[in-house]
Amino acid sequence: MALLGDWGVTLGKWAGRPPARVEKDSGDPAVRQVREAAEAADWATVREVLEARPESEGRVGLLWAVGETAGAERWLSRVVEAEPEAPLPRLVAGIRQINWGWEARTSARASQVSREQFEVFHSRLRTAEEWLYEVAEREPGWVSPWYALQVTGRGLEVGQVMARRRFEATVRRDPQHLRAHQQQLQQVCDKWGGSHEEMHAFARDAAFGAPGGTLLGQLVAVAHIEEWLSLDSGPDAAYIRRDDVKASLHRAAEHSYRHPDFVRGDGWTQVLNTFAMAFSLAGEPSAARECFRATEGRVTEFPWYYLDGSDPAAAYRKLRSAAGR
Incomplete structure (x- = not known):
């Protein structure tokens, strides 16, 4: 897994950009x-x-x-x-x-x-x-x-x-x-006794077996992040930037938060944060920027603690800047 610092992103102020703070108590x-x-x-x-x-x-x-x-x-x-x-x-x-x-x-x-x-x-x-x-x-x-x-x-x-x-x-x-x-x-992750294949199959079946607009589309993004995490630096970037992985993420996004029936129900900010991270890692800045904009600076600990366990908001801000948001 590549370290966050390897991205070489420069932090800076962005006009009109909301501050990024870890969302306490799910905003509830x-x-x-x-x-x-x-x-x-x-x-x-x-x-x-x-x-x-x-x-x-x-x-x-x-x-x-x-x-x-x-x-x-x-x-x-x-x-x-x-x-x-x-x-x-x-x-x-x-x-x-x-x-x-x-x-x-x-x-x-x-x-x-x-x-x-x-x-x-x-x-x-x-x-x-x-x-x-x-x-x-x-x-x-x-x-x-x-x-x-x-x-x-x-x-x-x-x-x-x-x-x-x-x-x-x-x-x-x-x-x-x-x-x-x-x-x-x-x-069903490999690290808990499952496998990458089983994990991806479960994510796809759950997401696309649900009606359009489902929050379960997040599972597809999480599965790709989990496989990325399991790889060494170098192979991890090669994996998540593959064309089929990018296509998988876009398809899940279309069935989830991009769908007209998407409802901001319990957990919606985490769904958008997860796609923001996945698209950032995949080298899809436009798609990542769309997610960052929708979160309006609301940062969820998951999945950003994978990049910075002590300060998830710092990881969010760094990749938000990389996406040009």
């Missing part, structure tokens, strides 16, 4: 509200915010905001004990266990994670699975427990067959669930 005020309530251990407000948001309208983002809150496992365990028959406390507590587990594992490579860290990681994921399965049984129509089980499944390495079943359980309840498809794409 309810995410900030529920996060602040979780930090204050205010279960009444957390529940109120979650119950007001349908599963089909970005509820997973709210749940994950609570799950990412440091220390929330302490007061959530008390809520679970106080409401033993209620599914929502178990769902929230289960998602916190997932995030708490990854905190123990860290984002380091597996070879750099100790046996003790893995034991804590797996213990917390197993606790999450127990609660999530209980929620799925009590609320069979809910999408979020099955999505969360996709995440635990990857961490516990349940295997491709079981992972596929969990994905299918999620999309039976919400066929266009972007996050579920993103999880399954990672599951």
